[in-house]
Amino acid sequence: MNYTITIFTDNKPGVLYRIAGIFLRRKINIESLTVSEIIEQKMSRFTIVLTSDEPTITKLINQIKNVVEVHNAYAYTDDEIFFHEITLIKITTPTSKQDTLQPILNQHNAHIMYFNPKFIIIEKAGTEVEVKNLIEQLKAFTIQDIAISGRIAMNK
């Protein structure tokens, strides 16, 4: 099952290393990881996505809580949170069928972040599934590069 772990920690060097170490010891693969500062609290927020089972997740959360710099840690299933990732897609600026692009972007709630005669960068925020659907449709164009951020999430 897909789980999203949110961890609140002191914003200090080495915390990421200690948390990553816990995953390493248990040979659990991290599917995505986002670390960001919590403004004005000198804290960091980790959002980690992984596939696992409930007993493993419970043990993992308990071990994460052992880390001195960790204030708290929570695990959620997808239906317990709102979550998004941000994707940037670079496509070659089309010479034909230009007018088909904008309707696709509209349909997927994506927009053009930058364009020049050579390439266009499209930005899309959404769930992993929404991003995937957009990419499928954009295969009609020449995709040069795709950068997908880790998931960020908030509990319901």
Add this chain to the structure above:
Amino acid sequence: MRKQKIGHDSQPTILSGAQAVMKALLAEGVEVIFGYPGGAIMPIYDALYDYQDVMRHILVRHEQGAAHAAEGYARLTGKAGVCFATSGPGATNLVTGIADAMMDSVPMVAITGQVAANVLGTDAFQEADVIGITTPVTKWNYQVTNPAEIPEVIHKAFQIAQSGRPGPVLIDITKNAQFELCEYVPATQQYSRKIQTSTLSENIIQEAADLINDAKKPYILVGHGVLISSAEKEVLELAEKADIPLASTLHGLSAIPTNHPLYVGMLGMHGNYAPNKLTNEADVIIAIGMRFDDRVTGRVSDYAKNAKIIHIDIQPSEINKIIKVDVELCSDAKKALTQLIPKVKKATHPSWKNQFKTLYKQEENSIIKMELHPTTDPIKMAEVIRMISEMTDKKAVVVADVGQHQMYAARYSQFAQKNSFITSGGAGTMGFALPAAVGAKVAAPDRTVVAVIGDGCFQMTIQELGTIAQENLKVKIVILNNNYLGMVRQWQELFFEKRYSYVYLQNPDFIQIAKGFRIEGEKVEKRQDLRAALGRLFAFDGPYILDITVEQQENIFPMIPTGASVDEVRLS
């Protein structure tokens, strides 16, 4: 600077980082440091020079010895053992001891020197990424590059090492931070947010009490946490009130006097027969300050299958880690028991206790009698161990190394006093005993400290004889010498078709070596000489060593083979 008066006041003072380290250690009540100097920690050793009157420094012969000695010290005092090492190899040599302390919940503060901050990450002379190396084996570690941080960081180190489930903390201090001056501001912050202090809810306590009150076959497992929390009295009170048999883990040994009528012996791979076998008959298990180590549980899927389990442990991550429990009492053992005892009703369980007695008789007849009273040569390990207990009124601190002799020491030692058995359990670190005995003797100079060591283990940290001689520590050293790596040999015999692969040891003359270190000793080869030799060991006013030739190819039983269930424990 060196002649400056050492201040104990709370007024800010200008000090070097190294002086701040010493002052902060003094503020934490540190009396003993085990260590080894070197380039990157020289300013701290220079500051230490001024503290010789208030702080004792034991110069070990290898940094691993410093870490194990700090463990031995901590195990007897309950306070964090402190060790010093220099950067690079000095620090990496500490790692085994730090990992050992992590596994066995031993409070330790290790302070290592580090190259100057401006050359960090440049492969400077004797540089190693000590923070990176020790992160998985410490409760916390931290690199200090600014001396102003020192008082807070050292205070935090002690708080973390000694609170909750104790463990090791490493502070890596760059050389510039030792030299540079800072304003010494005494630490004030509390770092106890991780410590479980709240009392348990009445409901959960009642739930546990109800299980115990309804139990027909209740069973208490005593772990290291009982000793750490000083909950021996409460454990006995609970056991006596509800008439519950008590078994001990390796690290719980000596929490309960061996001769207590409810004490049934040791759990685990080479524990006693009844305590293992009857784990699977118990209907309620009260596990106190123990973590269901694989050596205790055997095959987890079949462990305690008839029992409801009440688990008292201070570390939340230990609960439900290996065994799914029914009542979680996440708390200090003493506190939880104090709440629990009034709700537990008086009871008697004579037939349940008899089951233990019956199985003990089986073990006694098929194993113990022959181990303790052999009729043929050579000397057996068990008889030596039992004789040590008898000749020290069961009050010695037995420091056992790792292997067959460790299991014999655990099985056949008798205890009348708490904190009388120290060994490397979780990590199983060969070479632990000699340096740990150093720390134990420094911590408890008035107690008899006996290091029980195998011939293989002895050669892993034999250099600490130098430390013992220099400090004139009256450590009593007993080598149980079978010329083999006995436990590995036993496994090769039982599970690898007697293919004895590199387990025979051609040993040096240990007594000659001891004499080279100016330590007295003698070799014992015959049973009729054993008692008198042990008499001389204990009577001698100084360190003394016995090299006892024991049966070469002895196997230790009972045994739960790897992967077997506790009720498949073998008597032969």
